[in-house]
Amino acid sequence: SQQGEEDPQALSIQEGENATMNCSYKTSINNLQWYRQNSGRGLVHLILIRSNEREKHSGRLRVTLDTSKKSSSLLITASRAADTASYFCATDQAGTALIFGKGTTLSVSS
């Protein structure tokens, strides 16, 4: 079952623009993670945010978490062509398994 659902499913922007992806989930969580996947390869971890945190930054990435709305957002600033990938949020379901959403496909054109 899908715990997290990303929105939008696909996003196309120009280099230099910001990209925002949203994730909604259904049950309470201990943490939420964001991963990137390039073209059917392995996933790369981006950020882990715990339920008692509201915002985290890593380079050009900013993640927010609103546990009252059961939602998170990933902001990529000043996008580059190399950011073209699929982005997934993942939550811990009942503290055991890491459950992934279906992802947002980001396309950054130069």
Next chain:
Amino acid sequence: KAGVTQTPRYLIKTRGQQVTLSCSPISGHRSVSWYQQTPGQGLQFLFEYFSETQRNKGNFPGRFSGRQFSNSRSEMNVSTLELGDSALYLCASSPGLAGGAQETQYFGPGTRLLVL
């Protein structure tokens, strides 16, 4: 440190056969989790092993099984393959002390399985 490695990278099997996939975690990591990725269902959790014991299991039929060795390397086996088992199989490792779902997962490149 070397990353997570998976072998083989590509595999073609026919219906009814069985297959074994291998995953070597990052040195020092004791948790290995397996995921199946398909275009229709997305990324789905199969199971997690920690210290040679299955710690968590997803909602997959018994045809899907796994094991972990004392050096933390893990294998997953799928018996009686079906066409719907065609997928990218990903393994991920983590230190494991807090539970795989509570830690950053380090993914391997995956094994792409095609069932004909």
